[in-house]
Amino acid sequence: MSTSLDSFDRKLLMELQENAQIPQNELGARVNLSTAAVNRRLRRLSEAGIIERYAAIVSPDKVTYNLTIIATVEVESEQLDHLDAMRRSFTQCPQVQQCYYVAGEWDFVLIFTARSMDEYTELTRQLFLSNNNIKRFKTLVSMSRVKVGLSIPIDVDE
Amino acid sequence: MSTSLDSFDRKLLMELQENAQIPQNELGARVNLSTAAVNRRLRRLSEAGIIERYAAIVSPDKVTYNLTIIATVEVESEQLDHLDAMRRSFTQCPQVQQCYYVAGEWDFVLIFTARSMDEYTELTRQLFLSNNNIKRFKTLVSMSRVKVGLSIPIDVDE
DNA sequence: TCTGAAAATGGACCTTT
């Protein structure tokens, strides 16, 4: 059950979060392991769910999704069925890249990607304004995507 | 030069954002294209920077990064060298998964991943409290990662 | 689009700890 990673696993994860296209023999060379051993470890990491999946990262600019917007939302009622309905509507919206249910001054934080302000405005209409369980929301428009990723810090020596 | 995607490219991107491990022959079957055609398109998409990179997505829970925290930051001075220094310090911090420079009530939005509240507290010390260009910051602790990803919506038929 | 070479993956089997 010990899902504990050894130093090899950590090095592999570090590399693969950066670049999942490195072939296994090259990975082996980097971490000092045979190709077969790398192969086995990658399988284990995937099966254990430590590697959730492999994904292509698409450049938003190159496909004219030039806008990134962060929205914070406060709800009226935290009744469970209401919350669930909201979670679902946020999750289903493809322009919602991320959604966090948070404690503090707000209840949800959403990260949108959109092609234009008009598109975002329309989304707020659908998701926020037409929902009377939303007390208020605030919009922060990103001027610069300073750092964007989902990498988890992996300490190689630990 | 026209970086415009046709319907095949869009379908491919849609699939690969979800799962970058699908072999090219399987992709071909799904979008109705030969393996070789898929191969050429993927190369083109990468070379054009439309596919930025391929990445392994690691499950934070499985490696004991149980905390996700969103922080908003207001700066004292928006002088360029000050901003740059801050951007750099945020970018370099491995626990900062994302950082956006925003317009509105705040100047930066940061998304942290951390192992514990103590770790986060220590990070705020390093990044915020020891920096006297930061006027104030606010912390929102995520109770649930409702949706997490970097996918761009790709309309298959457009 | 087809064919085939080269590369990468992944299993079998043996060895080490």
Add this chain to the structure above:
DNA sequence: AAAGGTCCATTTTCAGA
């Protein structure tokens, strides 16, 4: 048992005709 290494078959990628 658990994990590594070598070798080999299969699958996948990718270029040329």
